[in-house]
Amino acid sequence: MSQVVVVDYGAGNTRSVRAALRHLGYDSVVSSEPHLIRSSDFVLLPGVGSARSAMAHLNSTGAEDALRDRFSEHGPILGICLGMQLALEHSEEDGGVSGRGLLRGKVEKMQIDRVPRLGWSVVEPWNEAFYFAHSFACLSEDVVATSEGITAAIHRGSFLGVQFHPEKSGPAGLSFLEKCLSPA
Numbered sequence: 001m002s003q004v005v006v007v008d009y010g011a012g013n014t015r016s017v018r019a020a021l022r023h024l025g026y027d028s029v030v031s032s033e034p035h036l037i038r039s040s041d042f043v044l045l046p047g048v049g050s051a052r053s054a055m056a057h058l059n060s061t062g063a064e065d066a067l068r069d070r071f072s073e074h075g076p077i078l079g080i081c082l083g084m085q086l087a088l089e090h091s092e093e094d095g096g097v098s099g100r101g102l103l104r105g106k107v108e109k110m111q112i113d114r115v116p117r118l119g120w121s122v123v124e125p126w127n128e129a130f131y132f133a134h135s136f137a138c139l140s141e142d143v144v145a146t147s148e149g150i151t152a153a154i155h156r157g158s159f160l161g162v163q164f165h166p167e168k169s170g171p172a173g174l175s176f177l178e179k180c181l182s183p184a
Contacts (some may be wrong), residue, residue, distance in 0.1 A: 002041035002181055004028040007067070007083075010048030012056040013167065018082070020167035024178055032057065034066035042181055043070060047081025047165060051107070052094035054086060064100060071102050072159045078180050081134055084154060084161025092134055103156045105140025110150070121147040123164065129170045130164035138163065 005020055006014050021044075022026045029036065029045075037043055042056050045067070058064035070077060091097045091107035099107070110117060116135040117130045123130055123145050130152075138151040140160070145153035147164070154161045160180065166173035 003144055004042045004044060004181070005036050005040040006030045007043060007045045007056055007058075007063060008032040008061075009045075009049065009054040009063070011054065012046035012082070013048040013080070013165065014046055016165075016167045017044060017046050018041060020174060020177055021181075024174060024181070025131065030049060032061040032063040033142065034062040037063055037066035038069055038073075038075070040075075042069070043075065043077045045077060045079040045083030045086065047060060047079075047083050049082050051082065051085065051091045051097040051099075054082060055097055055099070058086075058100075067100060067103070071157060071159055075093045076180075077102075079161035080167070081165060084163060085136060085138060087154070087159055087161055088138060088140060091136065102159050103142045103161075104152055105138055105142065106155070107136045107138055108136060110137045112150075117150070120169075121152075121164075123147045123152040128176075130162075130166065130169040130172060130176070132164050133168075134163055 085107045086104040088105040089101045142154040142156040144155045
């Protein structure tokens with residue numbers, strides 16, 4: 001069984017993510033300890049929270065450097081919602097925040113009729129519906145899936161980020177998590 005570290009950045013949906021992992025039979029630990037982030041089998045950077053406070057917490061604990069090291073050593077990382085957004089170079093959230101820069105791109109406030117964007121939506125080309133809850137969207141050359149024309153997933157190297165919440169997306173979300181956690 002894989003060792004899964006759910007990165008603690010002082011907020012986030014760690015409880016629901018851990019419940020989904022437990023449902024799939026995985027043990028997980030919530031931590032910002034650099035040695036755990038570097039050495040675990042799988043790292044999950046959860047969603048929900050403020051970009052500025054999340055980056056400040058990651059920087060103050062050394063987790064930010066550990067995530068960069070993990071990425072450069074090809075260790076698998078899944079970013080969910082804010083966890084995906086933090087992987088880009090810059091976010092407009094909180095008046096502007098530098099991200100980790102694992103992937104090129106930026107995060108912008110969505111210019112749609114209803115913000116936040118809440119609810120179920122089909123992700124293309126996967127043809128599966130997942131649950132979304134966000135006010136910001138990623139603009140990146142690493143987009144691999146969209147939903148209603150908005151970035152739903154980005155991928156580069158060992159990092160996969162999703163805007164939707166697999167832990168809140170029922171059977172489709174659990175299946176997605178299982179695929180991410182299964183050895184290639």
